[in-house]
Amino acid sequence: MKEARIRLSESTSPSELTRLISQAPDVRRIVLEVEANDRVRAVERVRDFLLSNISRTIFVYARKPGEGE
């Protein structure tokens, strides 16, 4: 199964995610690292994307801005 790891920096718009993923239709599992100042804020940033996803497995991790790049 094809996996992808994507990091969403604090300055990148979450809508960019949809564009990135539409370019890789064969990816079935996504590990999403989202930069935000607090953990739950990371999910809030990508909520619309998560709500629109029904077909792929997604793991969302929170990252502090600049952490572990």
Place this chain on the structure above:
Amino acid sequence: MIITSDRTMMSNHHHKEFLGFFTTGPPIGMPEKLWMWLCAPKLKVDRWGRPIEAPYGLRKIEAALLDAGINAAIIDPDHLSRHLRHAKVLMIGHHDFFAMCSPSVEWWAITGVEPVNSRSFKRLMRRPEIREAKRRGLRIIVGGPAAWQWLWRTDYWREFGVDTIVDGEAEKVVVDLVEKALNGDELPLYVYVGPDDVPSVDEIPVIRGASINGLIEIMRGCPRGCKFCSVTLRPLRYYPLEKIEEELKVNARAGLKSCILHSEDVLVYGARGLEPNVEALLKLHKLAKKYFGTLAWSHVTLAEVKYSQEKYRLIDKLTEVIYDEHQDWIGVEVGIETGSVRLAKKIMPAKAAPYPSEKWPEVVEDAFAIMHDHRIVPAATLILGLPEEREEDLVATLELLDRLKEYRSLIVPMFFVPLGVLRDRRWFLREQINELHVEILRKCLWHSVRWGEDMVSRMYFRGLRYEPVKLLLRLFLAYVKRKARKVERQLEERGLESAKRGRAVSVVEASNQ
């Protein structure tokens, strides 16, 4: 490693599954404690506080962890404190954490009072022993069919200190998550299990302890593909009879006297496409009756009721197996959703199959007639506020309701909740209710009160031990009738817009309080 839920989930509802639906309602007409006693009495537990029966979904998670060698147990919410002192991980499952599913959502919108499922869950999460354990490093993982609600209620995600939300069939991901949590490794915030990661039938574990009211799955997924439903996003898998028998035995050993066969459509068990597998269904029902005096179906589809009866006399054959000295009727949930052919074609194009969508209202009425004749009592749902709904659709639903008047059933209108393929669509809110919606709500209420009274008196509660529950339900129905008449008078005198400005608030407003 503790698995739990709040009291509205951790109850056998007096062994009357239908009473469980009262947990979706606000405590009106009686004190909340009495309401909770009516719909969610406490369970029997062993000396460690483990309930004899527990929600089936939690049993699956428990089995997956035990099979992987992890020391996990389901603990009754009243017995958490002694275990939380040593626990490293707390897992919590729920059907409706924040009363955002139907029908909770419309009871809240109509009455302006928060339903007891949401109240009870918040009370659980605010318990000092959980807060204290959290301060000591307890990791909290939450899941179940309502996991999506946390995406809308991130305020509670923060408040309750939840570490991870798991949305979807969790059997294949839960062991890894719990091992990470036990080892102190980083946990994802949110996991959505897509269709490629759901477990195969062989990977679904057999429950180790009894499930509430003997509910067991016979299959997962649904072939009909209705757009408002999340179950259809997952592949169809039938449990083999041997696996079903193992779970029946677990429940029978625990002393349960009845079982519920769970499927989105029991009548397609073992089917090739939508063609019923008569032999498999007869074997399944004979097997269940071997262990239990009474059985119930969780759901059937109306098209399958009509088709299987007309082509194979299947309903005759199944009720011959089911009905005996222990049982002479059966309850089941069904989905009408709309009386409109136009909307049926758009949002549930295969719901009427093998009949064309144009025949949907006829399919509904014929199936109701078949069920009435066979003493099968449906609790049916309608959806109000579907995307692209027009007045003509609501008129069609009203016409269909008129045709269903004489069939013994409960009909519950539900507000559209964005799930399944439609999960990014807009919620249906109280502000959008129009005169036709009110007329549908009114018709459904009086239909359900009429048949509800009939069932309370003659079918559902037999035996002296149910007299207190019966009495309370009769008083409640009398209260509902009184209130409904008052609201009808107000609507006549002041109109809908004035009534909408009354006490009730929208769910989104209310849930933000």
